[in-house]
Amino acid sequence: MFKKFLSVAIATTLALSLFACSTPKAEAQVATSEAQVAITEAQIATIESETAKQIVEVNLEILKEQDDSMINTYSILAVNDKAPFVDANGTAITDVKLYTVGANALINWFLSEGLDLSGQYGFNEYGEYLFYIKDDAPKSKGEIVNATDDTRVIKLSTTTSVNDSGLLGNILPKFEEKYGYKVEVYSAGTGKAIANAKAGNADVILVHAKAQEDKFVEDKFARIVDGFDKERLSFMYNFFVLCGPKEDKANVKNSATVLDAFKAIADGKYLFVSRGDGSGTHTKELALWPKDLGITAEATTFEAYKDWYISSNAGMGACLLQASEKGAYILSDKATFLTFKANGGKIK
Numbered sequence: 001m002f003k004k005f006l007s008v009a010i011a012t013t014l015a016l017s018l019f020a021c022s023t024p025k026a027e028a029q030v031a032t033s034e035a036q037v038a039i040t041e042a043q044i045a046t047i048e049s050e051t052a053k054q055i056v057e058v059n060l061e062i063l064k065e066q067d068d069s070m071i072n073t074y075s076i077l078a079v080n081d082k083a084p085f086v087d088a089n090g091t092a093i094t095d096v097k098l099y100t101v102g103a104n105a106l107i108n109w110f111l112s113e114g115l116d117l118s119g120q121y122g123f124n125e126y127g128e129y130l131f132y133i134k135d136d137a138p139k140s141k142g143e144i145v146n147a148t149d150d151t152r153v154i155k156l157s158t159t160t161s162v163n164d165s166g167l168l169g170n171i172l173p174k175f176e177e178k179y180g181y182k183v184e185v186y187s188a189g190t191g192k193a194i195a196n197a198k199a200g201n202a203d204v205i206l207v208h209a210k211a212q213e214d215k216f217v218e219d220k221f222a223r224i225v226d227g228f229d230k231e232r233l234s235f236m237y238n239f240f241v242l243c244g245p246k247e248d249k250a251n252v253k254n255s256a257t258v259l260d261a262f263k264a265i266a267d268g269k270y271l272f273v274s275r276g277d278g279s280g281t282h283t284k285e286l287a288l289w290p291k292d293l294g295i296t297a298e299a300t301t302f303e304a305y306k307d308w309y310i311s312s313n314a315g316m317g318a319c320l321l322q323a324s325e326k327g328a329y330i331l332s333d334k335a336t337f338l339t340f341k342a343n344g345g346k347i348k
Contacts, residue, residue: 064242096200103203130335147180157202163187165335189279209280271328276311317347
């Protein structure tokens, strides 16, 4: 479409030039313009060729979804500025400065104006909503204060799914423009996002792994924002989806439940790509394998299964691409998968 539009525009320009001028000088200008057209068309062809190389055929489709075991809930928590901050080795960190005013503003926005924006995201791009607002989502009536020079930058540590799906890129600019803040996003698996906050590098976390969130609260790393009655504020959800190759040799599509589907994959030793990174998706996956397999986050527990179980320690986009290339099964959050599929095997 772009190439056709550009060609028509150039042709129109040339025609007007010929009509308006017939001097030798004008004819020379036309010849130069024609040469430029040829170069431009060659450049367009090169761009189209390079783009085509980047688009891969995605040999994955959703085979199991909206099982009761597949609900994926997201929570937002304010980091406690008096928390016992530690680095990756457990060594105490001092002199941490958090911007609680900015954190409060972001949380109050997410749970007021941001609720509709989050719940509406995705339909225009992908034909369905990527996130749903919980019926009992906490709603803020608190003031969203404008930024000041001291509180302008807010550090948000979050999971890849809300970032790779495009949600944050779609809604955060609206918050920033209206209230004057700049949100710096650190995106990783939930485990790494929480570890980043424990090291004092985040004012707010937005993650999706209940057990890890509860531990974060228990260890005094979260605080209650004025107007709410608890630290962990669960406000939206979507679904994990079990994806796999179109041929579906394990026949998981016809399994009664997702637990039966995971058992079929294990029994047949069909390739499976695991995030393996302590993320919320990885945590959910570990809970779906048959108990007698004994698969946990520890590498020793799946040593005997390495002929079919691939632990990648990578983000969702990279793992989806790996599963597509290998014809493997994979658990994903639905939002990231739909984005990955719609963009031809890429996460923008």
